[in-house]
Amino acid sequence: MTIRAEGLALSAGGEPVLHPVSLELAPGLPNVLLGPTGAGKTTLLRLLAGLDRPSEGRLFAEGQEVTGQPVRRRSVAMVYQQFINYPTLSVFENIASPLRVARLKRAEIEQRVREAARLMRLEPYLARRPLELSGGQQQRTAIARALVKRAALVLMDEPLANLDYKLREELREELPKLFAETGSTFVYATTEPAEALLLGGYVATLSEGRVTQFGRAGEVFRRPADLATARVFSDPPLNEAPARCEGGRLVLDSGPVLPAPVGGLAEGPCTIGIRAHQVSLETLPGAVPLPATVRVAEVTGSESYVHVTAGGRDWVVLAPGVRRPEPGQEVTLWLDPQRCLVFGVDGRLAAVAALAEAA
Amino acid sequence: MARIAFERLAHGYPGSSAYALKPMDMVWENAGAYALLGPSGCGKTTLLNIVSGLLRPREGRVLFDGHDVTALPTERRNVAQVFQFPVVYDTMTVRENLAFPLRNRGVPAAQARMRVEHVAGLLGLAGMLDRRARNLGADDKQKISLGRGLVRDDVAAILFDEPLTVIDPHLKWELRSRLKELHRQVPVTMIYVTHDQTEALTFADRVVVMSEGEVVQVGTPEALFERPAHSFVGHFIGSPGMNFLPCAVEGDAALLPGGHRISLPRAYGPLTGKVELGIRPEFAALAQEGLPVTLRRIEDLGRRRIARVELQGVPFAATLPEGMVVPAEPRLALDPARLHVYADGRLVEGRG
Amino acid sequence: MAKPVDNRAWFLVLPVVALVAFSALIPVMTVVNYSVQDSFGNNEFFWNGTGWFKELLDPSTDLGGRFLDALWRTLLFSGLCLLIEVPLGIGVALTLPRRGWGVAASLVLLALPLLIPWNVVGTIWQVFARRDIGLLGAAVNGLGIEYNYAQSPLAAWVTVVAMDVWHWTSLVVLLCYAGLRAIPDAYYQAAKVDGASSWAVFRAIQLPKMQRVLTIAILLRFMDSFMIYTEPFVVTGGGPGNATTFLSIDLVKIALGQFDLGKAAAMSIVYNLIVLTVCWIFFATTTRSQSEAVQ
Structure with missing residues (x-):
């Protein structure tokens, strides 16, 4: 089912909680809401579910207006961050519960529960109680219960946040198959950029109650429409340098001068954004040096995150291999103009260089 | 302290x-x-x-x-x-x-x-x-x-x-x-x-x-x-974690599923139990030459891409190098220096 | 969580509105009606305007003096009850076991006094404290302490306050216990790590985390004790003299004893307003201090 929001907004006590949102959400690929805590993800989910009534705007399901229709009469299922199951019922009965409420025939219930259990790989545990399962299995039970209804719209609010890292990885791999196999429209809220990319669908970035961009995950990542989007969709955080555009050159406030990556940039103040993996500690052809002081280095085994202070700002550089420069050590960062994002004074994306768009 | x-x-x-x-x-x-x-x-x-x-x-x-x-x-x-x-x-x-x-x-x-x-x-x-x-x-x-x-x-x-x-x-x-x-x-x-x-x-x-x-x-x-x-x-450790391929080891060579034979950086004595070859996705890349694999999915992580492939039915994660167009007939190249042999889950020290 | 929007839901409230109108609104209007009239029996009523209210609020009149005395007695009683029951309740709640079979046992034991009807509580204490056959009364007198609640105002006060403490401390205990149980273990562990004494743990963790339930406990205990009637009426009947004549007892004396419906009606309205005002002030100040703390 295609869900369309037209200027959906919510305010409380005269203060806007969510600024008008217009989106079209389709089945097949997940629709990820990405943003930090308090950005409005849960608010938007609740509006889409019909749990809250929008103060403005309209909501359509398959072209039919459903604004204000109670959630009970809509085909919606929800999965929460906490594993919500009935503790006294078996896994089978937990999954079957929405069907029992809907008074389906016994055989039909049996068949649908088995199918959902197969998808979520819960078949061996159907007779157990939720508390006898691992966290991952408990959350799979909750997801299976949401699936079994065959709801047209399935909303997931940070469903993996309470799981162990490796379990999260496992479910992240399984979920895209699920999204493709069932005909439901999935909306998935998360705070983690990596998760938004891994799920590989559409992303709506949220910042301070505003949807800043909506598009394919990879495209939004590589061509963020504005600074807010780039910040939300960067992990480690986006490195930023205030600068001025003067006659085809970008003059950083801290001194260094870069040739503009593309022509036709408006003169005046701008912000250069560059992600950690696009900055180098080694000289690159065409790159400009930027002096920096090491704060601390973190080694992940194959790569190192070197935290530095450059031009009075905290930057993170992702360097290949194991590097442990001493804190306080002076290093040179190499900025390749071809890997930079340039944001205008209004925060809008002014230029995206060729290599910043590459993988 | x-x-x-x-x-x-x-x-x-x-x-x-x-x-x-x-x-x-x-x-x-x-x-x-x-x-x-x-x-x-x-x-x-x-x-x-x-x-x-x-x-x-x-x-x-x-x-x-x-x-x-x-x-x-x-x-x-x-x-x-x-x-x-x-x-x-x-x-x-x-x-x-x-x-x-x-x-x-x-x-x-x-x-x-x-x-x-x-x-x-x-x-x-x-x-x-x-x-x-x-x-x-x-x-x-x-x-x-x-x-x-x-x-x-x-x-x-x-x-x-x-x-x-x-x-x-x-x-x-x-x-x-x-x-x-x-x-x-x-x-x-x-x-x-x-x-x-x-x-x-x-x-x-x-x-x-x-x-x-x-x-x-x-x-x-x-x-x-x-x-x-x-x-x-x-x-x-690692995301995705290390790949493990069931294999048979003979001296400094490993026999992979499908009969592929690759040489190892070290030589091993006779091994018992379940023998596997371990290699990290960071050291395995899709390439023009190498082991034939079936491509299942590409994961775009923004700063790198992971290819999920199958080698004779065994799931395997490999790196898709920057700028590489997904090949029609993908092959897998393993960095030989990074290959490790495991017997019943434990790392086996090789010679040489 | 679920909050479907449907304005027809308001219809569901109608039966309650009807019930409240019948059970509360109509009686209150009757009382207001009486309070502005005077009656000499025979169901004859005369308009008296605000006469009763003026008399009531003027301490130099008979009615006013009597009202003020009863008001002070009631406030003193409520104050004593709160002063004893709240600290005692917190203290008991802190010593209750947190796990094991002792939890259920002590909770059942504590709940027992709460289950006894008011007049039965009164009767129990009336007998219990009697100097001739009462276990408590006889024992105290046996120790050589003169104790007779029927003659000494002090003994009468001690008896009614002790009775209220016996009856209601459990409520404070149960509320505080619920508040304590809601504190995550990590807080206690952190306090241990920080080397906090039991007193520091109480001040820094337990008391702040009990603030909400304590607000409710104090409010409930104030309202209940300020409106107490049955128990002291059964034990002392308001005596000796007028020593334990609280507002509620005085009200009944005027209304039913002297059948002064107008005076009694005016008095009950003022009484009611006092309860409402005190509760409102209390509630407003505590919730404001809490919401300030949150901002």
Whole structure:
């Protein structure tokens, strides 16, 4: 089912909680809401579910207006961050519960529960109680219960946040198959950029109650429409340098001068954004040096995150291999103009260089 | 500050003869940064609680600088702890929160004030000392919890129990790097419990990987990444984890499923049990030449791409090099220097 | 969580509105009606305007003096009850076991006094404290302490206050216990690590975390004790003299004893307003201090 929001907004006590949102959400690929805590993800989910009534705007399901229709009469299922199951019922009965409420025939219930259990790989545990399962299995039970209804719209609010890292990885791999196999429209809220990319669908970035961009995950990542989007969709955080555009050159406030990556940039103040993996500690052809002081280095085994202070700002550089420069050590960062994002004074994306768009 | 040692330490919960923590000997050096890494239920929190004194082990001894502290209660051990969910004293200001452990120990007010201001400076809390602690964000609250540990100059060790669980990703970076900087400035033994490998590897000098109540490997992040001693470590460290291919090894060659033969960097004697070849996705790439594979999916992680392929029905993760167009007939190239052989899950040392 | 929007839901409230109108609104209007009239029996009523209210609020008149005396007695009683029951309740709640079979046992034991009807409580204490056959009364007198609640105002006060403490401390205990149980273990562990004494733990963790339930406990206990009637009426009947004549007892004396419906009606309105005002002030100040703390 295609869900369309037209200027959906919510305010409380005269203060806007969510600024008008217009989106079209389709089945097949997940629709990820990405943003930090308090950005409005849960608010938007609740509006889409019909749990809250929008103060403005309209909501359509398959072209039919459903604004204000109670959630009970809509085909919606929800999965929460906490594993919500009935503790006294078996896994089978937990999954079957929405069907029992809907008074389906016994055989039909049996068949649908088995199918959902197969998808979520819960078949061996159907007779157990939720508390006898691992966290991952408990959350799979909750997801299976949401699936079994065959709801047209399935909303997931940070469903993996309470799981162990490796379990999260496992479910992240399984979920895209699920999204493709069932005909439901999935909306998935998360705070983690990596998760938004891994799920590989559409992303709506949220910042301070505003949807800043909506598009394919990879495209939004590589061509963020504005600074807010780039910040939300960067992990480690986006490195930023205030600068001025003067006659085809970008003059950083801290001194260094870069040739503009593309022509036709408006003169005046701008912000250069560059992600950690696009900055180098080694000289690159065409790159400009930027002096920096090491704060601390973190080694992940194959790569190192070197935290530095450059031009009075905290930057993170992702360097290949194991590097442990001493804190306080002076290093040179190499900025390749071809890997930079340039944001205008209004925060809008002014230029995206060729290599910043590459993988 | 202390060197922490465990002697034949083991623990089980009442009413069960099974070990929650299997017998172990280990030493944590003074002023080291250690991480206890493992999935839920691996015993890492049990071990942490034994160090802090919240739990008394069933067997063995805990030594701080050679002194047996096994029977000492928490308050007499000089340890500080930061919990998963931030604990602040609601009615107090940030300053009062930081001064609380000092006040409880009867430290003179003037001295306490100096310590509090020093620690607040280290943590970046100086500007909010007189604000009420309960109104702050989760990250600042965690800084306060940490500050209550740092404020005592006699603290033997600071224990962290999954401290970044409720912190947003971009704040995690700030808090983590600050923690690391702090460890440089204040040389105190730090022990960090987590299920998140990135947190463990980036924080610690040495990572203790645990599984099912057992220490599987202790090592530097590089060692755990490059030479996992156990297939569990290979799988748990790295994202995605190490690939394991069933194989037969003959001297310095491995026979892979489908009859492919590849040469190994070292030679091996006769092996028994389940023999597997382990290689990390970082050292396996799609290429024009190599083993024929079936492509299942490409994962676009933004800064790199992972190809999920199958080799004779065995799932395998490989790197898709930057700028490479997905080949129609993908082949897999393995970096021979990075191949490891495992028998029944344990790393086998080769010759040469 | 679920908050479907449907304005027809308001219809569901109608039965309650009807019930409240019948059970509360109509009686209150009757009382207001009486309060502005005077009656000499025979169901004859005369308009008296605000006469009763003026008399009531002027301490120099008979009615006013009597009202003020009863008001002070009632406030003193409520104050004593709160002063004893709240600290005692917190203290008991802190000593209750937190796990094991002791939890259920002590909760059942504590709940027992709450289950006894008011007049039965009164009767129990009336007998219990009698100097001739009462266990308590006889024992105290046996120790050589003169104790007779029927003659000594002090003994009468001690008896009614002790009775209220016996009856209602459990409520404070149960509420505080619920508040204490809601504190996550990590707080206690952190306090241990910080080397906090039991007193510091109480001040820094337990008391702040009990603030909300304590607000409710104090409010409930104030309202109940300020409106107490049955128990002291059964034990002392308001005596000796007028020593334990609380507002509620005085009200009944005027209304039913002297059948002064107008005076009694005016008095009950003022009484009611006092309760409402005190509760409102209390509620407003505590919730404001809490919401300030949150901002």
